[in-house]
Amino acid sequence: RRGEMAKSTQLIDNEVFRAYATYAGIVLIKMMLMSLITAYFRITRKAFVNPEDTESFGKGENAKKYLRTDPDVERARRGHLNDLENIVPFVGIGLLYALSGPELSTALLHFRIFTGARILHTFAYLIPLPQPGRGLSWAVGYSVTFSMAYRVLKTAWLL
Amino acid sequence: RRGEMAKSTQLIDNEVFRAYATYAGIVLIKMMLMSLITAYFRITRKAFVNPEDTESFGKGENAKKYLRTDPDVERARRGHLNDLENIVPFVGIGLLYALSGPELSTALLHFRIFTGARILHTFAYLIPLPQPGRGLSWAVGYSVTFSMAYRVLKTAWLL
Amino acid sequence: RRGEMAKSTQLIDNEVFRAYATYAGIVLIKMMLMSLITAYFRITRKAFVNPEDTESFGKGENAKKYLRTDPDVERARRGHLNDLENIVPFVGIGLLYALSGPELSTALLHFRIFTGARILHTFAYLIPLPQPGRGLSWAVGYSVTFSMAYRVLKTAWLL
Numbered sequence: 001r002r003g004e005m006a007k008s009t010q011l012i013d014n015e016v017f018r019a020y021a022t023y024a025g026i027v028l029i030k031m032m033l034m035s036l037i038t039a040y041f042r043i044t045r046k047a048f049v050n051p052e053d054t055e056s057f058g059k060g061e062n063a064k065k066y067l068r069t070d071p072d073v074e075r076a077r078r079g080h081l082n083d084l085e086n087i088v089p090f091v092g093i094g095l096l097y098a099l100s101g102p103e104l105s106t107a108l109l110h111f112r113i114f115t116g117a118r119i120l121h122t123f124a125y126l127i128p129l130p131q132p133g134r135g136l137s138w139a140v141g142y143s144v145t146f147s148m149a150y151r152v153l154k155t156a157w158l159l
Numbered sequence: 160r161r162g163e164m165a166k167s168t169q170l171i172d173n174e175v176f177r178a179y180a181t182y183a184g185i186v187l188i189k190m191m192l193m194s195l196i197t198a199y200f201r202i203t204r205k206a207f208v209n210p211e212d213t214e215s216f217g218k219g220e221n222a223k224k225y226l227r228t229d230p231d232v233e234r235a236r237r238g239h240l241n242d243l244e245n246i247v248p249f250v251g252i253g254l255l256y257a258l259s260g261p262e263l264s265t266a267l268l269h270f271r272i273f274t275g276a277r278i279l280h281t282f283a284y285l286i287p288l289p290q291p292g293r294g295l296s297w298a299v300g301y302s303v304t305f306s307m308a309y310r311v312l313k314t315a316w317l318l
Numbered sequence: 319r320r321g322e323m324a325k326s327t328q329l330i331d332n333e334v335f336r337a338y339a340t341y342a343g344i345v346l347i348k349m350m351l352m353s354l355i356t357a358y359f360r361i362t363r364k365a366f367v368n369p370e371d372t373e374s375f376g377k378g379e380n381a382k383k384y385l386r387t388d389p390d391v392e393r394a395r396r397g398h399l400n401d402l403e404n405i406v407p408f409v410g411i412g413l414l415y416a417l418s419g420p421e422l423s424t425a426l427l428h429f430r431i432f433t434g435a436r437i438l439h440t441f442a443y444l445i446p447l448p449q450p451g452r453g454l455s456w457a458v459g460y461s462v463t464f465s466m467a468y469r470v471l472k473t474a475w476l477l
Contacts, residue, residue: 021315156339
């Protein structure tokens with residue numbers, strides 16, 4: 001059993017895989033933080049969607065008025081959905097990329113640019129920054145994922 | 160070729176990885192079942208979003224009246240989206256966690272609590288249970304994923 | 319260090335894993351293309367959701383009228399969300415399935431049917447094709463993922 005355990009940890013001893021695990025961990029945590037930002041806006045703006053969430057504000061009409069949408073809540077939710085649409089492909093393709101044996105320096109370049117771009121994207125969305133701030137940060141992250149996908153398909157191609 | 164094949168199955172022979180595969184499989188199936196629940200409510204409540212989905216109810220105004228939102232459909236959809244926001248990070252971070260060489264008992268504790276919390280969350284959302292039922296089950300799953308992410312970053316850290 | 323690097327690339331030398339990497343890459347790229355389709359409809363239909371995205375159309379009321387929903391934009395967005403709900407479980411369960419040591423021919427059958435079904439689903443959603451075109455293509459992809467999940471749980475089961 002010890003032998004097996006040791007074998008399974010070899011992957012995490014590989015430097016490219018360690019870099020992948022670090023950056024995938026960071027962007028997934030960043031994505032999860034969007035839930036807290038949405039919750040913060042829901043509570044401070046008093047804007048809820050589920051009737052059972054407004055019960056602490058009293059019964060009937062008094063509680064019902066907090067079942068509404070709020071621009072800040074909706075903005076945070078759009079940022080969260082955009083993360084799902086972009087960070088999830090990065091995590092999936094990035095894993096395959098890390099296993100395709102790239103140079104550490106090339107891999108780090110991909111991971112760092114993607115992570116930086118997505119953190120910028122979140123600030124650009126939430127502040128919000130004037131366009132093309134958000135658009136460019138989105139496009140950079142998107143392109144990095146495509147670049148990794150290209151290498152994965154070139155290395156693994158078996159249709 | 161046989162030798163390679165054997166090598167690739169070693170991962171699934173590792174007990175922590177087997178536990179991960181079991182629980183990741185269970186929560187992903189649970190997430191997929193949300194599609195069936197949404198479809199069930201769409202059909203029984205006759206509440207659709209695509210015009211082509213209402214054509215079996217006839218043509219023109221007769222079909223058009225079923226293009227509407229329904230509280231139960233929207234509730235199931237919110238539960239599904241919440242699963243995407245929480246189960247997807249668990250699956251990604253959990254894989255890296257399983258490869259970071261944790262003790263089997265510690266790993267099982269994480270996987271079991273997360274899976275239990277997310278099943279409770281679904282019931283709390285769909286019934287719905289009064290708060291803080293849904294909030295607490297969400298927070299427990301969220302915390303478990305953060306605990307795994309902490310170990311992944313501590314073990315793999317290479318920035 | 320070279321030795322470690324070599325070890326980590328063995329996975330991608332395995333044929334089932336190469337097939338998985340190819341098809342997972344293809345469907346993840348397909349999912350990402352939904353962003354471009356949504357952006358295309360937003361720009362051609364002039365239908366935006368963020369005020370900062372309409373500033374190039376002028377200030378005040380002139381720009382505000384482009385903050386609206388458009389049926390084609392909403393359709394592309396629903397197709398994208400449906401991809402997240404179905405392609406993400408395929409990528410997660412498919413990875414575990416590829417590591418569970420299936421026959422190459424069986425694995426290819428699963429990956430090919432899923433990928434074909436999801437490409438059909440996108441066309442059925444965007445054109446749109448009359449039902450049950452979209453429904454059937456969804457059900458085929460869904461069933462393939464369940465079939466893979468069944469093998470993963472049977473092989474790995476450790477609760």
